[in-house]
Amino acid sequence: MSIVLHVDGPRWRAHLDRTLATQTGLVPVVKGNGYGFGSGLLTAESERLAGHAGVDLLAVGTYREATAALAGFSADVLVLEPYRPSLHGGLAVLAEPALVHTVTASADVHDLHTRVPNARVVAEGLTSMNRHGAHVDDYADLLAAAGAGLLGGTLHLPLGSGHLTEVSEWLTQFPAIGTWLLSHVSSAELGRLRTAYPGVTLRPRVGTALWLGEPTALTVRADVLDVRPVASGNRAGYRGRSMGAGHLVVVSGGTAHGVAMDSPSSVATLRQRAIVLAEGALEAAGRVRSPFSLRHSGGDPDAAAPLWFVEPPHMQVSLVHVPRGTAPPAIGDQLDVRVRLTTFWADDVVLSSPDSRH
Numbered sequence: 447m448s449i450v451l452h453v454d455g456p457r458w459r460a461h462l463d464r465t466l467a468t469q470t471g472l473v474p475v476v477k478g479n480g481y482g483f484g485s486g487l488l489t490a491e492s493e494r495l496a497g498h499a500g501v502d503l504l505a506v507g508t509y510r511e512a513t514a515a516l517a518g519f520s521a522d523v524l525v526l527e528p529y530r531p532s533l534h535g536g537l538a539v540l541a542e543p544a545l546v547h548t549v550t551a552s553a554d555v556h557d558l559h560t561r562v563p564n565a566r567v568v569a570e571g572l573t574s575m576n577r578h579g580a581h582v583d584d585y586a587d588l589l590a591a592a593g594a595g596l597l598g599g600t601l602h603l604p605l606g607s608g609h610l611t612e613v614s615e616w617l618t619q620f621p622a623i624g625t626w627l628l629s630h631v632s633s634a635e636l637g638r639l640r641t642a643y644p645g646v647t648l649r650p651r652v653g654t655a656l657w658l659g660e661p662t663a664l665t666v667r668a669d670v671l672d673v674r675p676v677a678s679g680n681r682a683g684y685r686g687r688s689m690g691a692g693h694l695v696v697v698s699g700g701t702a703h704g705v706a707m708d709s710p711s712s713v714a715t716l717r718q719r720a721i722v723l724a725e726g727a728l729e730a731a732g733r734v735r736s737p738f739s740l741r742h743s744g745g746d747p748d749a750a751a752p753l754w755f756v757e758p759p760h761m762q763v764s765l766v767h768v769p770r771g772t773a774p775p776a777i778g779d780q781l782d783v784r785v786r787l788t789t790f791w792a793d794d795v796v797l798s799s800p801d802s803r804h
């Protein structure tokens with residue numbers, strides 16, 4: 447049947463409220479797979495937050511995403527990809543008055559203004575992230591080109607801390623800019639910057655720490671579709687992999703959902719490297735730990751027994767093995783699933799309300 451993201455609504459919304467209350471001017475980011483919730487749900491949630499927490503700007507990744515966001519969000523929508531005449535010049539969405547464009551080159555702003563005379567823009571500066579942005583030497587020209595349509599500056603920084611110097615340089619060099627949108631600057635860094643630049647409005651753009659910042663409110667569970675006892679040496683799967691004694695379990699959730707799909711590794715610490723090496727060695731030996739685990743009813747999720755794949759996941763289902771000595775689940779039971787929500791596509795998302803809480 448399904449692999450489902452269950453959201454403890456009251457707990458999740460309490461976290462959203464807390465985050466918005468502590469991060470003044472926060473701009474929620476909704477893009478890609480909608481952080482596992484789907485962009486529709488997060489756009490609706492942003493609209494709810496616009497009503498009760500004053501969210502007045504929502505950021506999306508692309509112009510394509512902007513069309514859907516504008517339909518569901520009643521205040522302004524910022525597009526994070528920079529406006530490029532050759533890519534975006536013909537889009538009908540350009541003229542939407544609620545749209546705020548990101549620009550990185552004077553020529554692009556001139557082009558935009560010939561198509562949409564009053565287009566509002568933010569001017570992106572190139573940071574050490576080295577993705578999009580005008581070089582600091584070209585930035586004054588970009589600001590001049592933006593003219594009266596300029597809402598502010600924008601900087602996208604790498605993950606981690608240590609951004610104070612880099613951000614301070616921009617703020618110092620361009621004192622006429624009253625508002626900056628900043629990505630990946632911590633609350634502590636924002637606090638210090640606000641103290642140092644009291645006349646400037648600093649607005650953090652946040653996706654992950656907002657939507658996924660309360661992991662205890664989020665669980666993914668998958669339906670057990672089939673369970674069969676197996677003897678040692680029995681084979682299963684497309685590749686006829688041999689199993690130990692126990693039970694073979696067929697469970698919802700496969701590559702189509704992003705189950706067990708890693709994004710290119712961003713292994714940072716020695717410990718993470720050791721884990722990757724160890725898992726790689728097991729994988730080479732045909733043993734791959736699955737993200738599915740078996741929790742006995744009412745059990746602690748942290749004590750759930752991890753299960754091993756019989757073979758790599760299929761499009762819609764996975765084959766996992768429950769060893770002898772462990773009570774197998776029944777058809778219709780659910781397994782817990784550990785997923786990276788930024789690369790996950792649920793069949794369904796269930797948001798509990800206070801009265802449905804258990």
Ligand SMILES: *Cc1c(COP(=O)(O)O)cnc(C)c1O
Nearest residue numbers: 475526602629651652653654655
């Ligand atoms: C994706 C993105 C964000 C949000 O990043 P998170 O790590 O999810 O908070 C902010 N700014 C820009 C420019 C982005 O592309």
